[in-house]
Amino acid sequence: MTRSVYVTGIDRGDGRQVVELGVMELLTRHVDRVGVFRPLMHDGPDRLYELLRARYRLTQPSESVYGIGYDEAATLQAERGTDELVAELVTRFHAVARDYEYVLVLGSDYAATSLPDELHLNARLANEFGAAVITVVGGQDQSAESVRSEARNAYRAYQAHGCDVVALVVNRTDPADRAEIAGPLAEQLPVPCYALPEDGSLSAPTVRQVVHALGAEVLLGDDSGLARDVRDFVFGGAMLPTFLPALTEGALVVTPGDRADLIIGALAAHTAGSPPIAGVLLTLDARPGPDILALASRLAPGTPVISVPGGSFPTAAELFALEGKLSATVPRKAETALGLFERHVDTAELTDRISVARSSRVTPMMFEHELLERSRSRRRRVVLPEGTEERVLRAADVLLRRDVCDLTLLGDEDAVRKRATDLGIDLSGAQITDPHTSPLRERFAELYAKLRAHKGVSYELAYDIVADVSYFGTLMVQEGLADGMVSGAVHSTAATIRPAFEVIKTAPGAQIVSSVFFMCLADRVLVYGDCAVNPDPNAEQLADIAIQSAATAAKFGVAPKIAMLSYSTGTSGSGADVDKVRRATELVRERRPDLPVEGPIQYDAAVDAAVAATKLPDSQVAGQATVLIFPDLNTGNNTYKAVQRSAGAVAVGPVLQGLRKPVNDLSRGALVQDIVNTVAITAIQAQARPGAPAAPAEKAPNA
Structure with a gap:
């Protein structure tokens, strides 16, 4: 049976769009197919739905989203009665519910309508839809006592109409009154009560x-x-x-x-x-x-x-008289709204209250949501060396607005701030450090000279080297002043990872540093390795890449089933390249007998159950592989790009593995969302390191 949640209020001006956007975010984290239904609509563009459609890649036909226009609804109600109006809207709701696992219902907005007793109509519709109800109350320009009274009355009004009220949200409160509102309401009402403070950037x-x-x-x-x-x-x-x-x-x-x-x-x-x-x-x-x-x-x-x-x-x-609105044309306001919602709403509790069951499929959007949620759960600090690059700054804007992690940007502070200002980006929540003038430069020069003394590096040479943003950022990670680093939007892979090889070095048990891409297809997430670092690994290195990739997959919720790829499946082929893959497969089985692995195997037999049934009918991996290990960089790099471009897959990575501390490289063609995802992955990698608390802000001095 399709589940639904009805977000409604008691008056206009409650800023309910923030809550509707936040609830949609929760639903798309867990459910593959989410529908939207707005029973009553105004003429003209629906900014919120256009935002939801663009942000969550909704394919629902627009005509099915809307029930009846306000004028038509008022006429129908006047001429044929409320029951006829409700019956018509119920029919249209069920037409949507048939095609989706969960439906978000957007209640009426009480704005310039001629419908009598709009609250009663919303309550009646919620009951007829069988929807859980989230009630929103506006707290703008009201005292804490007044807001609490209005919230209690709103809850009782919907409860008196028989609604299943699962939560109450007070929105746009005075930030100083938020605790004074949320605490007493939680004690007075039998449902979770959340208070969201007014945020001037949303109304601007x-x-x-x-x-x-x-x-x-x-x-x-x-x-x-x-x-x-x-x-x-x-x-x-x-x-x-x-x-x-x-x-x-x-x-x-x-x-x-x-x-x-x-x-x-x-x-x-x-x-x-x-x-x-x-x-x-x-x-x-x-x-x-x-x-x-x-x-x-x-x-x-x-x-x-x-x-x-x-x-x-x-x-x-x-x-x-102007006030800012959430819309698809201003995506940063949506990020601000979601950050506000996620900071002040217990999202796990609300998810449970609206009875969202996790889908058996993992879609790209679910994977991306999970990255942000996990990185937010235990904050870490990530350093971004390319502090004046536009895509990096826009990604930093998203990460700060969503409260995903703490950030340090490297570069001349005046240049970074001016570039951010020109882009309309607020960096007040980030540190900005200039490697050339930072007091850390001398300390890092001494450390680097000591680490590279066997290569003849003097203090004077080190002093010049560590002013390079990639080296400076890497040394911040090494010294615990940042928990991870992400670079490569304008620097080469070599410039990004060479300092990590020299300073951070490989983790215990890892023979080499390698990489994976998370390939987010329409209905699943696959892990590809190695597509970015090792040109032609031997059998021992290939086995190490497979074991590392399986561990990375498991860390991010992908159950590892390893396919060691080749141009031959099973015993059908021979030659040096096939023998290398066969030997690597044997080594994986010897070192990690607990890991399901198959190889050599062709790509189609690894991922297509019908092909697998013919070529390897008794395999536990064939047809259902999730970790695909390529025999060399040429094959891996070209395959990931072919799948990304031809199948429309979202490629997240490269994610480096095998280092003592997380440093990740970006493609120089990385989009803003790619950078956001990579930073989130880096923060999660840092969480997994034992005894790695995020560096307090005051211990990472600015220039």
Whole structure:
């Protein structure tokens, strides 16, 4: 039977989209096929559903998502009664439920509707759908006592209508009142009660939203600039010396278009980082001349300068009425919302309350969710040497917003912060360390000179070497100032892992360092090794790669069944290459008789049950292999890329194995999500090392 959960409230303005997004995140961690149903809809685009569809790769036909428009529902209710309206919506809900394992129902929003007793209608629908109910109450601009009273009344209202209320969420509370709200409610009500604090970055509109709302013309600015949050408004009328101290971080400067001094002054302040602004809005349809615009473009590239025809007063009225919305066009707000939800909601408890049973399949999305959840459970610090690279900064933004791990970025602090500001990224939660000026440089030089003395490395030479970000990051890991390192977005594999070979070295019991990719296919996750490090391993090394890969697979929830790949299956072929794989298979069986392994075996016989039934009918691995070991780098690297590109698989890695401490390499074509996943994997690898607490922030000094 399809399960469902109905997220509903009692009034508008409760910020319920944060809860709906958080619940969808929970569902997709455990369930392969999740449907969405919105019984009542407004005309125009549905921002939340478009966000859910894009973020969770939903394939559900859009027409099945929606029940009835508000106007049509009001007419139907007035002419034929509530029972007819409910019956129609129940029919449409079950059409969705037939095709999905779990359905998320998005309750009505109480916004400009003509439906009487909307709360009763939501309760009735939840009961008819057989859905568990999560009730959301808004706490904005209310005292703690008032919020608690409203929350109790909301719970009792839905309970009185016979609803199965499984949790209550108070959203948008004053951060100072959160504990005072959540604690007493938990004692007073028989269901879990969670309180989410107001987060200004969620309610802040972006510059792009300002442009759309005001019908503004964009004179200057790129996509990154238009995506910046507008956290404040500063209206310019004074002379420049009086105006500049009034600027605040993230402010949108509003000034008549003929005030070239304020325009250039605001952009110069942004470039200097004191403070970084969101952009400049020009009023009265007055525009600077081409020389001023050209200077502005060179002074603060990418920073928006927009123009409206109205004066400052009517423009101000429109601006103050604006509020940020979750949408697919602003993904970082979704990351912020999820981070907020996951920090303040006991997700394991809520998952149990809404009766989500884990699917037998592991989809790419489930695997990625599990990575973030596990890395968050025991925080570790990961160092990212490429601190000015855009993809790394965007990944850091996601990791910080989702509260996945602690981060240290390497590079010149001013350059890193300016690049982040230009991209609209908040790095306040990260450390930034400059290897050239850090007090750690001398300590690391002494250590490196000692480690490499047998190669003739002097202190003076070491002092230069450790200023390299890859060496500096590796030494941070070695010294316990970070728990792992991820690099390679702009550095070669050799530049990333050579310092690890020299400083961290191989783990006890490991003959070599090797790598795996987690290949997330549509219906399963496979582990490929080695596709990145060892060009032509011998039989002993191949066996070591197989054993390491099996351990890595098990660590990340993939039950290892090892296929030692070759162009021949069983005893059907011969030759030096096949003999190497056959010998490696024998060594795996000798060293780890507990591991299921088959080889030599061809790829199709390893993963396709029908082929396996013909070629190796009695094998415990053939047709169901999860760990696939390639005979050489040429075969492995080309195969993983062919599967990634042709089958649309998500390739997570390369994940290095065999080192004493985790260091992982990125492909130079890595996407932001690839970097996020690799950092999460690195944090999980660090968790597995005994006695490896994350370094406290104060012990990893900044430059």
